[in-house]
Amino acid sequence: MNYDTVIIGAGLAGLTTACHLAQAKQKVALMSTGIGSLVLASGCIDVLGFQPAASQQPVINPAKQLGAFLTEQPEHPYHHLGQAKIEASLGAFLELVEGYEGSFDKNWLLPSTAGAVHPTCLAPKALAQGELSQGGSMLIVGFKELRDFYPSLISHNLNAQNLGVQSEAITIDAPPPLRERMNITPIELAHAFEQAEFRQQIVTEIRDKVKNCNRVGFPAVLGLQQHATVLADLERQLGRTVFEISTLPPSVPGRRLFEQLRHYFLQHGGRLTIGSKVVDGTIESGRVSQIRIETASRLQAIKAQNYILATGSIFGGGLQTDNEGRVWEAVFNLPIEHETNRHAWFDKGFLAPQGQPVARYGVQVNDRFNPVNSQTEPLATNLHAVGGLLANSVWTQGRTGDGVAVATAWRVRELLG
Ligand SMILES: Cc1cc2nc3c(=O)[nH]c(=O)nc-3n(C[C@H](O)[C@H](O)[C@H](O)COP(=O)(O)OP(=O)(O)OC[C@H]3O[C@@H](n4cnc5c(N)ncnc54)[C@H](O)[C@@H]3O)c2cc1C
Structure with a gap:
């Protein structure tokens, strides 16, 4: 041909x-x-x-x-x-x-997986919602089983740079069936987030902590095929803007x-x-x-x-x-x-x-x-x-x-x- x-x-x-x-x-x-x-x-x-x-x-x-x-x-x-x-x-x-x-005339300033500033031109909505110049307070959520994502490191580094955001961190156990696994990948977590029950358990666990902040940041694992639904559902349940932070590979947004x-x-x-x-x-x-x-x-x-x-x-x-x-x-x-x-x-x-x-x-x-x-x-x-x-x-x-x-x-x- x-x-x-x-x-x-x-x-x-x-x-x-x-x-x-x-x-x-x-x-x-x-x-x-x-x-x-x-x-x-x-x-x-x-x-x-x-x-x-x-x-x-x-x-x-x-x-x-x-x-x-x-x-x-x-x-x-x-x-x-x-x-x-x-x-x-x-x-x-x-x-x-x-x-x-x-657009070409404005970079998003997003939190990186190390809590540094990642300037980028085009970003998926869920990452763009982590824009640092907006200021305000944010809660960074991580999972014990996701070894390469450290909410306290991210939060500490963001606060230390005096960017105008006040950041707190929480690390929780991933709900079953991922709980207590030695090491889970972002892709596995993204599939799990597509289950309503999995999301529900996370929301229950962090609900009290979320009360003190304007935005909630998760590792970038909020669904693959059903990403938009996962994001909207978490925002509805938490009553807050939810954003994603890039992880180490494999990259779910990629x-x-x-x-x-x-x-x-x-x-x-x-x-x-x-x-x-x-x-x-x-x-x-x-x-x-x-x-x-x-x-x-x-x-x-x-x-x-x-x-x-x-x-x-x-x-x-x-x-x-x-x-x-x-x-x-x-x-x-x-x-x-x-x-x-x-x-x-x-x-x-x-x-x-x-x-x-x-x-x-x-x-x-x-x-x-x-x-x-x-x-x-x-x-x-x-x-x-x-x-x-x-x-x-x-x-x-x-x-x-x-x-x-x-x-x-x-x-x-x-x-x-
Ligand atoms: C870990 C990592 C992190 C990065 N982070 C950033 C960043 O933060 N910011 C930034 O601007 N850039 C970053 N980059 C660089 C950026 O991803 C690349 O510059 C950009 O995506 C260019 O992609 P490409 O399509 O040219 O090449 P690649 O993505 O390397 O794709 C090459 C393709 O060619 C195929 N191929 C190769 N040889 C053959 C062959 N003989 N026959 C058939 N197929 C073949 C491969 O399988 C692959 O599909 C990063 C790159 C890496 C590896």
């Missing part, structure tokens, strides 16, 4: 591109080995969180601070986009998903976002294959002619007019490395500028303010997001690279990883749709 576009990779960049192109009535296939970093990250869309990038100074208005960020980061992929395209991409993203709130995008893509006629590795692609006379995927018995060729490479960085599998200091792009073997001395890949400080050098490695592109060679000539005019695979897209530097994914996806839609 011939497609208009084949997309490789089902992370935020690949899935968002797939939704936009399917919405534009293209015949689109998306092939991916896995579901990417969506289930590891917060489920929010961080576009520009910190400026200077290495500072701890949260950005209040990303649109206003973008210019200063670009001056400081002259090689960042945002240079291929500019302010108007980033802004348009956020509007287009909000049309794909339900329940997200926000999983909800994946499901929303997947559903949108399928509803618009897309073909999605998760579990298929794209092993190689052929570039002939300046165009990609095919890619090949692994199937149970053989390699299968897939052909399309255009190809989108959304395979992420080293973490996603888009870049491969070896112990001889080689770094290569996994599907087309695109050129990757890198040090061959592996000691130069890493800074001595794990949390070095300028980030790890290896995180800068990636595919160089032109303004049409075609991969280019060292003379900046496009290697294939029908191949476009998006998201975390791009060179100098270091998400820890200014928290721009999701913004790059969403904005490059929209740019490709403009170019091909």
